[in-house]
Amino acid sequence: MDSKDSKPTNNGRKDLSEQIKEVTKDSHVRAENTQLMLNYQKGQITLPQYKLLLCSLYEIYRVLENELDKNSSHPAVEPIYFPQELARLEPLERDLEFFFGPQWRKRVTVPAATVRYTERLREIGGSNPSLLVAHAYTRYLGDLSGGQVLGKITQKTLGFSGAEGVSFFSFPAVTSPHRFKQVYRSRMNSIELSEKERRNVLDEAVKAFEFNIEVFDDLQNMLSITEGAPGDSGRGNASKVLTFSRSAVAQFTLGVCAALVTVGMGVYAL
Numbered sequence: 001m002d003s004k005d006s007k008p009t010n011n012g013r014k015d016l017s018e019q020i021k022e023v024t025k026d027s028h029v030r031a032e033n034t035q036l037m038l039n040y041q042k043g044q045i046t047l048p049q050y051k052l053l054l055c056s057l058y059e060i061y062r063v064l065e066n067e068l069d070k071n072s073s074h075p076a077v078e079p080i081y082f083p084q085e086l087a088r089l090e091p092l093e094r095d096l097e098f099f100f101g102p103q104w105r106k107r108v109t110v111p112a113a114t115v116r117y118t119e120r121l122r123e124i125g126g127s128n129p130s131l132l133v134a135h136a137y138t139r140y141l142g143d144l145s146g147g148q149v150l151g152k153i154t155q156k157t158l159g160f161s162g163a164e165g166v167s168f169f170s171f172p173a174v175t176s177p178h179r180f181k182q183v184y185r186s187r188m189n190s191i192e193l194s195e196k197e198r199r200n201v202l203d204e205a206v207k208a209f210e211f212n213i214e215v216f217d218d219l220q221n222m223l224s225i226t227e228g229a230p231g232d233s234g235r236g237n238a239s240k241v242l243t244f245s246r247s248a249v250a251q252f253t254l255g256v257c258a259a260l261v262t263v264g265m266g267v268y269a270l
Contacts, residue, residue, distance in 0.1 A: 015185070015189040016133075016188055016189050016191065016193070016198065016201065017137070017185040017188055017189055019198075019202055020134065020137060020138075020201075020202060020205045023202045023203075023205060023206055024138070024205050024206055024208075024209050027206055027209035027210060027213070028209060030209075030213055031209055031212055031213050031216065034213060034216040034217060034220070035216075035220050036049075036216045036217075036219055036220045036223075037216060040150070040153070041153075043153055043156065043157045044157070045153075045154065045157050045158070047158055048223065049219075049223055050154065050158060051099055051100075051109075052109060052219055052222060052223065053219065054092060054095050054096055054099070054168065055096070055107075055108050055109045055110050056110050056111070056114045056215055056219065057088070057092055057168065058089070058092040058093070058096060058108065059108065059110050059114055059115075059118055060114060060117055060118060060121075060139075060215075061088045061089050061092060061139075062089055062118075063118040063121045063122060063125075064121050064132070064135060064136065064139065065083070065087055065088070065089050066125075067121055067122065067124075067125030067126075067129070067132055068081060068083070068125075068132060068136060069083070070125060071125060071129040071132060074129040074130070075191070075192070076129060076130035076132075076133055076191050076193070076197075077129055077130070077132055077133065077136075079187040079188065079190055079191055080133060080136055080137065080184060080187050080188050080191075082140075082184070084173050085171065085173045085174050085180065086140045086144070086171070086174075088140075088143065088168060091167035091168045091170065092167070092168050094164075094167045095165055095166065095167050095168055096108070098164050098165045099165060109222075111215065111218030111219055111221070111222050112218060113211070113214035113215045113217070113218035113219075114215050114218070116211065116214070117211040117212075117214075117215060120207070120211065121135060124204070128200070130191075130193065130197055130200070130201060131200060131201060131204040133188060133191065133201055134201050134202075134204035134205035134207075134208050135204070135208045137184075137188060137205070138205060138208045138209065138212075139208070140184075141181055141184060141185075143168075143169075144171055144174065144177050144180070144181065145177065145181070147168075147169040147170065147171060147177075148169065148177075150169055151166045151168075151169030151170065154166050154169070
């Protein structure tokens, strides 16, 4: 499918993708300049930090992709529904099993901001699915843009020699990220929205960035606490304070990026 460029349409209105870039410009800069993401970009990520990032990404994508699946036939969601090419849940599950073993679900650890993020995804998935467009665009295209670079940073910094532990960054079904992003933007720009619906999607895109900034800050706070604890090995003390079992997650209505890079910087390279 041919892509559209980011020029005003015949009625003088810019494409939705261009408008999202404009309204999230400031939030984008703020997200990239959180302490956690600055450390990541400098190659100063530690293994405990990376594990916590993966946990939040897993919970966020678990809910996002469930809501996209449920609303795949919705007129606003169907054009940007690419589960085969973009789905991140299975790669994240492989990464978490690599680090935590077969019982990895019992080790999933997330901050309160991640819980709030997923609660919002569930809310709009049930009441206003068109708003999922903002979250899908922000996360998927960011991860696709920054995946290769961040994957290499992670491998080099943490000393990984193979693909194990960094599956999240790989999109094997996307042969040309540049071409795919063109197609994705074109499909998204083709969605028919009223002026009110469009404004709501733009507002939601700003919220998506704010949620991610809050996740970054909460993760940084968690890491400051756990890394300062005596005898912390990256698990032990951290798990006593922060780990949610799957049953606890359910009790908190938790489904829950950076996201690495959506919780990560690359995640925002739209």
